């Protein structure tokens with residue numbers, strides 16, 4: 554006997570012979586299920602804000618203290634793995650000491666913030682003033698570019714969607730510098746005792762990091778070197794405005810996943826094609842995330858493509874989301890992301906500062922930095938917050954996005970016997 558299985562999860566286990574009352578209850582539950590699962594988040598590509606409104610959709614586990622935290626020294630290493638691989642630790646510049654000099658070892662560094670005047674005037678003062686206060690203690694150049702009125706940008710970038718125009722604008726100004734740190738306007742400095750060079754990887758042209766709550770390569774903040782390859786990368790990224798699929802696609806952040814994959818691994822034609830297909834099927838955030846998973850699996854564990862891209866792990870970049878630790882910070886932290894408000898102490902947000910900045914106070918040592926002392930915590934405490942948060946992020950990762958692309962889509966059927974021709 555052949556038994557048909559229904560694919561609707563709510564009614565799959567519907568018992569035979571139940572009363573109509575039970576049936577009505579199940580239908581009600583199905584409706585609630587559907588409405589909870591349907592996307593409530595959107596990216597407003599045409600709004601006047603350049604900042605991504607995506608927030609994690611879960612509560613962190615309440616039993617905070619029970620989360621087991623691995624300290625680096627507790628990681629058990631396999632003898633065989635250690636012996637066969639003679640790994641050298643990545644060389645990184647040491648942390649800035651006592652607000653001392655930031656030697657220009659990688660040449661001229663420019664901080665680039667794209668904005669729209671109307672929203673820049675209403676929001677982001679805390680973040681932007683912290684950035685200005687920081688910049689008074691170093692020798693970097695600040696470029697505040699108004700995407701609507703900037704002459705060079707309007708000449709070189711005809712893009713109508715701000716998310717995309719921003720990357721074209723960055724490309725347009727890249728030629729004036731050696732390295733550029735592109736920042737969202739809601740990224741602020743929490744600990745000025747760092748140099749940007751600490752995160753520059755001279756082996757790559759672009760440095761990206763992954764968004765903490767969903768493992769997506771983040772598009773808002775990145776480091777880029779003035780090279781032809783990087784300039785082309787940025788321009789092409791911007792030009793995706795004209796090619797992007799018309800469904801729920803994650804705007805420039807969605808584009809970035811496949812753009813990185815295609816740029817660093819062009820020979821992975823089949824994987825690129827499959828991820829593109831998954832991308833076109835997105836109907837909301839949860840299904841869009843299946844595409845992010847697809848690209849991430851194709852990129853694998855590689856973190857550096859020499860001369861191209863360095864991909865930093867979550868919370869290993871110069872910036873992380875502030876809400877991961879309730880805006881608390883430790884000496885490792887440099888910048889926090891997500892400070893949209895104009896003032897400290899409004900709308901229930903305190904910020905790590907007990908008063909607004911007076912940028913004229915800044916410049917020497919820690920003068921001008923009025924921290925709330927209880928926001929400055931140990932590395933252990935931050936690691937606990939991150940471990941707690943990542944548990945929640947994993948547990949609440951959308952079901953629709955837990956895919957194995959080669960199992961669901963195959964990787965031979967469409968191209969055999971030529972699937973390996975471009976390796």
Ligand SMILES: *[C@@H]1O[C@H](CO)[C@@H](O)[C@H](O)[C@H]1NC(C)=O
Pocket residue numbers: 653654655656690691692
């Ligand atoms: C900025 O440049 C000046 C002049 O080259 C130098 O003396 C100073 O130490 C630099 N400051 C920092 C923070 O690097």
Ligand SMILES: *[C@@H]1O[C@H](CO)[C@@H](O)[C@H](O)[C@H]1NC(C)=O
Pocket residue numbers: 674675676678895896
């Ligand atoms: C935002 O804050 C700045 C500086 O504190 C102030 O000049 C501006 O008027 C504020 N704007 C709004 C809309 O609150």
